[in-house]
Amino acid sequence: MDHFTRRIRYVLKRLLQAVPIVLAIIVMNFFLLQLAEGDAVDVLAGEAGSATPEYMAELRAKFGLDQPLPVQLVLYLKNIASFDLGYSFRHEMPVLDLVLDRFFATVLLMVSTILLAVGFGVLLGLLAATGLNTWRDTAISIFALITYATPLFWVGLMLIVVFSLTLGWFPTSGMENIAAFHEGWDRVVDIAHHLVLPTITLSLFYLALYTRLMRASMLEQAGQDYVTTARAKGLTERRIMFVHVLRNALLPVVTMAGVQVGALIGGSVIVESVFAWPGLGMLAFEALFARDLNLLLGIFLLSALLVVAVNLVVDIIYSTLDPRIEVS
Amino acid sequence: MNALLDIRDLHIALPEGSQRPYAVEAADLQLAPNEILCVVGESGSGKSLTARALMGLLPKPHVRVAKGAIDFLGEDLTAVSDARLRQIRGSEISMIFQEPMTALNPVMTIGRQIDEVFRFHAKMPGRERRDRALALLADVHLPNPAQIVRAYPHELSGGQRQRAMIAMALALDPKILIADEPTTALDVTTQAQILKLIKEMQAAHNTGVLFITHDFGVVADIADRVAVMQNGLVVETGPAAEVLNAPQHAYTKSLMAAVPSLTPRPARPRSEERVLEVKGLTKTYRGGGGFFGLGAPARIVKAAADVTLDLRRGETLGIVGESGSGKSTVARCIVRLNDADSGEILLDGVDLRPLARAAMRPHRAKIQMVFQDPYASLNPRTRVGRIIAQGPMIQGMDAAEAEAKARELLGIVGLDERAYDRFPHEFSGGQRQRIGVARALALEPEVLVADEPVSALDVSIQDQILKLLDEIRERMNLSMVFITHDLRVAAQVCDRLAVMRYGKVVEEGPTAAVFADPQDDYTKALLDAVPGKSWLPGATVAAQ
Numbered sequence: 001m002d003h004f005t006r007r008i009r010y011v012l013k014r015l016l017q018a019v020p021i022v023l024a025i026i027v028m029n030f031f032l033l034q035l036a037e038g039d040a041v042d043v044l045a046g047e048a049g050s051a052t053p054e055y056m057a058e059l060r061a062k063f064g065l066d067q068p069l070p071v072q073l074v075l076y077l078k079n080i081a082s083f084d085l086g087y088s089f090r091h092e093m094p095v096l097d098l099v100l101d102r103f104f105a106t107v108l109l110m111v112s113t114i115l116l117a118v119g120f121g122v123l124l125g126l127l128a129a130t131g132l133n134t135w136r137d138t139a140i141s142i143f144a145l146i147t148y149a150t151p152l153f154w155v156g157l158m159l160i161v162v163f164s165l166t167l168g169w170f171p172t173s174g175m176e177n178i179a180a181f182h183e184g185w186d187r188v189v190d191i192a193h194h195l196v197l198p199t200i201t202l203s204l205f206y207l208a209l210y211t212r213l214m215r216a217s218m219l220e221q222a223g224q225d226y227v228t229t230a231r232a233k234g235l236t237e238r239r240i241m242f243v244h245v246l247r248n249a250l251l252p253v254v255t256m257a258g259v260q261v262g263a264l265i266g267g268s269v270i271v272e273s274v275f276a277w278p279g280l281g282m283l284a285f286e287a288l289f290a291r292d293l294n295l296l297l298g299i300f301l302l303s304a305l306l307v308v309a310v311n312l313v314v315d316i317i318y319s320t321l322d323p324r325i326e327v328s
Numbered sequence: 329m330n331a332l333l334d335i336r337d338l339h340i341a342l343p344e345g346s347q348r349p350y351a352v353e354a355a356d357l358q359l360a361p362n363e364i365l366c367v368v369g370e371s372g373s374g375k376s377l378t379a380r381a382l383m384g385l386l387p388k389p390h391v392r393v394a395k396g397a398i399d400f401l402g403e404d405l406t407a408v409s410d411a412r413l414r415q416i417r418g419s420e421i422s423m424i425f426q427e428p429m430t431a432l433n434p435v436m437t438i439g440r441q442i443d444e445v446f447r448f449h450a451k452m453p454g455r456e457r458r459d460r461a462l463a464l465l466a467d468v469h470l471p472n473p474a475q476i477v478r479a480y481p482h483e484l485s486g487g488q489r490q491r492a493m494i495a496m497a498l499a500l501d502p503k504i505l506i507a508d509e510p511t512t513a514l515d516v517t518t519q520a521q522i523l524k525l526i527k528e529m530q531a532a533h534n535t536g537v538l539f540i541t542h543d544f545g546v547v548a549d550i551a552d553r554v555a556v557m558q559n560g561l562v563v564e565t566g567p568a569a570e571v572l573n574a575p576q577h578a579y580t581k582s583l584m585a586a587v588p589s590l591t592p593r594p595a596r597p598r599s600e601e602r603v604l605e606v607k608g609l610t611k612t613y614r615g616g617g618g619f620f621g622l623g624a625p626a627r628i629v630k631a632a633a634d635v636t637l638d639l640r641r642g643e644t645l646g647i648v649g650e651s652g653s654g655k656s657t658v659a660r661c662i663v664r665l666n667d668a669d670s671g672e673i674l675l676d677g678v679d680l681r682p683l684a685r686a687a688m689r690p691h692r693a694k695i696q697m698v699f700q701d702p703y704a705s706l707n708p709r710t711r712v713g714r715i716i717a718q719g720p721m722i723q724g725m726d727a728a729e730a731e732a733k734a735r736e737l738l739g740i741v742g743l744d745e746r747a748y749d750r751f752p753h754e755f756s757g758g759q760r761q762r763i764g765v766a767r768a769l770a771l772e773p774e775v776l777v778a779d780e781p782v783s784a785l786d787v788s789i790q791d792q793i794l795k796l797l798d799e800i801r802e803r804m805n806l807s808m809v810f811i812t813h814d815l816r817v818a819a820q821v822c823d824r825l826a827v828m829r830y831g832k833v834v835e836e837g838p839t840a841a842v843f844a845d846p847q848d849d850y851t852k853a854l855l856d857a858v859p860g861k862s863w864l865p866g867a868t869v870a871a872q
């Protein structure tokens with residue numbers, strides 16, 4: 001059969017498989033939050049200082065919190081189907097608007113981090129493997145070991161101290177200079193300027209991981225039989241490395257990157273707070289302490305969808321890299 | 329002789345601290361155009377390294393040519409520059425390998441892999457390169473070359489992959505083709521086809537072929553001249569007819585004596601007592617499908633379809649067939665490592681198939697298995713003594729008693745008692761298989777199921793293990809189910825044969841009868857494909 005039509009079938013199949021996963025995530029999120037003590041009415045009443053039990057019951061009835069759980073779940077599912085994520089009482093805004101507002105910032109940070117970590121990780125791993133046991137290999141390995149072992153928040157703080165406070169090259173926090181009212185390309189440049197330090201901070205750990213993985217993977221592949229075949233064909237070492245070994249060696253790195261996207265969102269909470277980056281992580285942090293359950297649910301849902309989507313993309317990339325995947 | 333290749337006094341040095349200083353020592357070999365030279369030897373004889381040295385493919389810097397010359401049409405291949413060596417590889421000397429799956433790049437189409445040879449050695453436009461690749465694939469008798477060009481290696485069968493490898497190797501009409509065990513990983517019928525193809529291509533192109541193999545049957549089928557290697561030394565060379573029929577060196581003689589003869593051994597009287605009966609055993613594997621027809625096409629493999637077998641006391645029943653015939657599935661179902669879908673497995677009248685885990689346990693001791701790969705089937709972190717004693721202890725034997733038994737068994741399988749406290753990696757393949765046999769025997773089984781127990785071993789070791797199994801069967805009055813793909817081994821070991829194909833038993837009967845008068849077409853094809861069938865190793869050696 002044609003490879004192209006098979007790929008289309010594969011993508012369709014993976015899309016279909018994502019549907020039950022998303023449904024399961026929604027239901028699990030809902031029940032997870034039900035496990036937590038107290039609800040939004042407790043918080044509102046607590047903040048108001050005094051609230052009669054009658055008033056609280058009235059509030060609960062208004063928000064539908066007095067209904068039995070299954071009814072609440074069905075209601076929730078119905079709302080989600082019409083893209084209604086509920087209302088955040090704390091921010092006094094629809095959750096959808098709030099979340100979408102922050103979504104862009106998180107996706108920006110995530111994508112730039114993945115690109116940096118995978119791109120440079122692959123490059124450094126490649127350089128280390130091609131210069132095995134030379135000073136280049138040693139230097140890269142030491143760099144990877146140090147960055148691997150350093151805690152995220154500390155790196156962030158140190159980068160701020162050195163590059164923002166001492167050298168003044170990059171801004172310390174935020175996503176853009178709001179007071180400057182940049183528009184068009186100026187705004188893009190401004191955001192990119194703000195993006196540099198958070199991206200580096202968040203990607204360093206993964207960069208180290210992918211460097212080591214890529215180096216090991218290259219060395220493993222270089223010992224395979226097909227490399228001997230390539231050599232027996234009279235190919236140059238350069239072509240063997242870059243055409244034969246590289247593509248095979250990339251496979252484990254891509255797999256690993258796909259798995260770690262979820263962890264990346266978790267890790268971004270720290271980085272977002274260090275750099276005051278207005279992303280979902282920050283919002284989740286605030287929502288958690290305000291017991292803004294609707295908002296928290298919305299964030300959970302969106303990040304879960306993000307992970308599912310990224311994994312889908314990774315799988316599709318993987319299937320173009322490895323033709324064997326369609327069969328199994 | 330007008331030699332194409334003249335290897336003189338070749339020494340290949342191993343890294344310091346190895347078992348011996350040279351992998352290959354003072355090798356002298358010549359190869360003429362239009363000639364097939366077979367280099368035969370067991371593992372570790374240095375035959376593969378000799379072939380790699382020609383191509384400059386030794387794992388440098390640890391293994392290198394220390395002395396000697398490889399004269400290829402006036403050029404010394406040990407002294408030429410890397411650039412010149414690259415020019416020679418693939419265009420003047422090319423090579424095919426043992427494992428056609430791993431020898432091809434899994435993520436590159438066959439067409440691109442063939443194309444690389446043209447691109448690197450000859451200047452020609454893309455169209456011509458593509459046409460040449462198509463012609464090559466047609467030359468090696470691959471069906472539908474236009475489709476194969478776009479296929480990835482995993483989409484082809486083992487035989488097809490090896491054909492594609494041969495097409496790639498012959499792309500630029502090389503003067504020498506080096507074939508390193510090219511048919512070892514293939515089924516016998518496929519092997520016969522590939523050997524025929526190599527001979528055909530060699531005759532059409534006047535290529536000199538250096539053919540590395542461990543199998544004297546293959547040598548008998550294909551060789552013009554033979555060189556026998558042992559521990560890095562070329563002990564004997566000569567025309568094939570001479571070496572095969574009148575070997576001079578003691579090692580050559582012992583190697584040939586170890587090759588099992590195709591003449592079945594005399595039949596023994598059959599016992600009336602049925603030990604194991606398999607009735608209507610069926611096992612189906614399912615894969616793919618699902619997702620509204622978007623998944624991979626559903627694959628339903630009938631690994632065993634209505635298999636019926638009958639094993640009498642003291643008898644060895646051989647199950648022979650090619651890969652995918654379901655012979656291993658049947659073995660694993662009998663021992664209850666896999667669960668059959670339906671049928672009966674009667675051991676002493678008790679049906680084992682429906683038994684649950686706990687109910688099965690007392691019966692486990694009665695039926696034991698010896699596995700194919702002696703390297704993978706022993707836990708590397710467990711001492712040999714424990715491996716053997718574990719079984720009886722699980723069955724409730726006292727620890728001291730189990731230890732005494734394990735030590736006794738080590739003696740029976742021909743190992744030193746000191747092996748008790750060692751780890752599996754300290755032993756050779758043959759010794760490990762002995763440990764595997766001792767482990768199975770520790771439970772005093774009535775039935776021993778041996779799944780290709782000798783196919784990973786060299787012929788001389790294979791011979792020893794087969795003798796050991798025979799001896800033990802006599803001594804303990806064991807009944808054996810012996811799975812093998814090798815009809816030579818089957819002829820020497822089995823009283824009866826069941827020939828399997830696509831999960832079905834196509835023919836069953838006493839070994840001698842099946843060999844002398846095969847009924848099924850497939851059995852005939854199998855017997856016909858046995859390498860070196862016209863050559864009788866036992867007879868020639870015995871005659872001397």
